[in-house]
Amino acid sequence: MPRDSVPIILHYKDSAFTVYSLEEYSQLPDSLKGSVEQQYYVDSVYNVLQYINTPAAVKEDDGSQDSGFSIVMIVVFGIIAFNIYRLIRQLIKEQNNPxxxxxxxxxxxxxxxxxxxxxxxxxxxxxxxxxxxxxxxxxxxxxxxxxxxxxxxxxxxxxxxxxxxxxxxxxxxxxxxxxxxxxxxxxxxxxxxxxxxxxxxxxxxxxxxxxxxxxxxxxxxxxxxxxxxxxxxxxxxxxxxxxxxxxxxxxxxxxxxxxxxxxxxxxxxRSNTFKEDYEHYDRIDDDVLNAEKTSGKRLFDENALRNKNEFWATSVELFFEKPIELKTQYPDLYESLRIVLNQDTAAM
Known part of the structure; x- marks a missing residue:
């Protein structure tokens, strides 16, 4: 996802989130975007940052570089002072109310x-x-x-x-x-x-x-x-x-x-029984992963196909939630999980 040159840190009551672009901010849940005033504040900050980071030659085109830059600096310093004030208030509040x-x-x-x-x-x-x-x-x-x-x-x-x-x-x-x-x-x-x-x-x-x-x-x-x-x-x-x-x-x-x-x-x-049994799974997961990537009828979701760790975790999900489908479509994979986890969920 494209990022603006300077991130914005959004402070909430008990957390702080870093947002790198207006596009990322737009994808936040409404509960985290805050009030209309806060959304306007974030949008304004990004406009300020874009102006600051615009090459000087571009700024000169508007004919108001000096006055515009002064206004921008006042806004920036005001924002910094406001956030420092909020941070100090929050620290004092947390000290008084552990x-x-x-x-x-x-x-x-x-x-x-x-x-x-x-x-x-x-x-x-x-x-x-x-x-x-x-x-x-x-x-x-x-x-x-x-x-x-x-x-x-x-x-x-x-x-x-x-x-x-x-x-x-x-x-x-x-x-x-x-x-x-x-x-x-x-x-x-x-x-x-x-x-x-x-x-x-x-x-x-x-x-x-x-x-x-x-x-x-x-x-x-x-x-x-x-x-x-x-x-x-x-x-x-x-x-x-x-x-x-x-x-x-x-x-x-x-x-x-x-x-x-x-x-x-x-x-x-270090050797352990799980690691030894896991080798049964590890011998065939690549074949199933490749088959899923090229198959028109998938059992695994897109997240599972990202890497072998996600494929393992999703395989375990399917072993418990869709054991019959997993055993039917990929019997070797099911059998390897049965060995690793020492369970037969399709028979439950």
Whole structure:
């Protein structure tokens, strides 16, 4: 995407986003564009920057270079002073009102409205009963609903262990008990056939209410894995579990990336069972990827065809959400995933 020569940083209550062009700004959600006044302000800033960065010979054509430049400098210094003032006010406000965690809200709506912008929960301090975990998974997780009765207690115990091993950061003043339970359940789901399932490299689960922004490059995301954190959009996470057969599930997708990082990239020279089994998948994924690029009837979306990491994560999504289609169209790929994950979802 073409960029203007100087970026603009948009400051909000608890975040700041860098925008490199008016085209990028126009693609922001309305909630982030702000008021009409703010949109006019951004447009004006870009006009100022374009004028400043216009070659002098071009400026002379309008016959008002000196007076125009003086006005521009006044506007620029005014904008800088205004933003410094806003930043100082925000820092003072945050020092006087530190954000402390509140208790989880539940569907009943009886909890008081928290006065914070984000919540932090230590997983080992969240005391959910096995009945609570069972009830939530039974209601929202189709995979859990298909499990035999004797497997469900094992699944619940793994969810409890996974929760205890993570810290949950909720980028919203409201938290729900379904958040740590269901996100942990998505990790347990793809690792249910494996002995090691805690993904210890990842200590943080970051939950955004909806789409969020990432830097370098500037982009809108619904989920990503970076450093020691797994980040997800709660809105998209719920939507994907409500439609369990469309082949799209951001929870499974990001947990698949995390699984890959944990066992393939974190200690690349260290041998483990997952890495050995992954070789079955690695021997045939190129053939399927190339077939998808040239096929008129695709099972994978465009994002999956970008690179092998995305192809892996999407393959895991399809393994759980469209197992019959995957097994029918690409039986070797399905069999390799069955070996890697030690599960047979088509038989559930």
């Amino acid at each position: 954000a402390d965690a509140a208790t989880f809200e539940t569907d009943e709506g009886n909890e008081p409205e928290p006065a914070v912008r984000y919540l932090i929960y230590k997983g080992d301090e969240l005391k959910f009963s096995d009945d609570e975990v069972h009830t939530v998974c039974k209601k929202y997780n189709p995979y859990y609903q298909k499990l035999n009765a004797d497997k469900q207690p094992v699944f619940v115990e793994r969810v409890q262990e996974f929760i205890r091993s993570k810290d949950f950061y909720i980028c919203s003043p409201k938290g729900y008990k379904e958040m740590p339970i269901l996100i942990s359940a998505s990790a347990v789901q793809i690792t249910f056939g494996l002995k090691d399932f805690l993904l210890p490299h990842f200590s943080n689960i970051i939950i955004h209410p909806e789409e969020y922004f990432a830097y370098d490059p500037f982009r809108i995301l619904v989920g990503n894995v970076q450093g020691h954190s797994i980040s997800l959009s709660w809105k998209h996470f719920l939507q994907d579990y409500q439609n369990p057969t469309d082949g799209k599930n951001v929870g499974l997708h990001e947990m698949a990336h995390a699984l890959q990082v944990q066992y393939l990239f974190r200690n690349p020279k």
